[in-house]
Amino acid sequence: MKSMSNYRGRLAPSPTGCLHVGHARTFWTAFERARAAGGTLVMRMEDLDAERSRANFAEAAMEDLRWLGISWQEGPDEGGPYAPYAQSERRDYYLAAWRKLLDRGCLFACHCSRKDIESALTAPHERAQSGSGGAKIEILDDEPLYPGTCRHRTSRAPHVPGPAAADIENPEGTNWRFRVPDGEPVEFIDGNLGPQRFVAGKDFGDFVVWRRDGSPSYQLACVVDDAAMRITEVVRGADLLKSTARQILLNRALGFDNPAWYHCRLVADRHGRRLAKRHDALSLRALRQRGLTPIDILAMELPSDV
DSSP: OOOOSSOEEEEOOOSSSOOBHHHHHHHHHHHHHHHHTTOEEEEOBOOOOTTTOOHHHHHHHHHHHHHHTOOOSBBTTTBOTTOOOBGGGOHHHHHHHHHHHHHTTOEEEEOOOHHHHHHTOSSTTOEEEEEETTEEEEEEOSSOOOOOTTTTOOSSOTTSOSOOGGGOOOOTTSEEEEOOOTTOEEEEEETTTEEEEEEBTTTBOSEEEEOTTSOBOHHHHHHHHHHHTTOOEEEEEGGGHHHHHHHHHHHHHHTOOOOEEEEEOOBBOTTSOBOOTTOGGGBHHHHHHTTOOHHHHHHOOOOBOO
């Protein structure tokens, strides 16, 4: 598919397991939208989880997607002008963004563990609702609402003890959180699900951009890569709607333009539970072994959980 427009979409699998039917539906949508726009589709391997990411899963993901009929023009196997296309090889990009956020006073060092945060909350993992009209979409967030324990820490305010931003060489050894503008609505129009609205400090709190284990967060890496690779539309699952609100704030702080957003409804199993990589029976690899064709898989009738 030769690019005939400025449209740039992306596929961004995480090689921590086999792709399932839900991934197939979302990635097929990304492929179709890029093809309809006469644009470019980018394959980016989101392999920042060093403990769970495996090269064989990355190879299987690309093989399964090609078998499904999906093609891309840039990626780890294709090359391209914005290489490398594996996040594990893009650390310098993320460090530069972390430094920019730190220098602009957007971050603070947080020494809380996840257990500390959850014990400080009366209702961790609260569900947020978003949507328009009478249709509400329920989103289970995987990051507890931060209670603000370390929020007073800053490298910019002179009255707060601690090193100045210029004296901090790297983010190692602590969690770095982005300070959200409390009470500010973050609104966007989703290309599939319509108007969305989240309130900073209520629907989500100060969020991690760099972990104490030395790795950037999904939020930071995604924003940096989408900007660097000139992505014009992000197609992904509806479970990431709240991540979009966070990423809009990061884009603003870093001076990046927002792409368009298109969130696909999630596929559930027959019990109504959202599919995960542990659902081996519905993995593309298992379905292929059972003799199903790409058309069979894309046409499978499965419930939606949002």
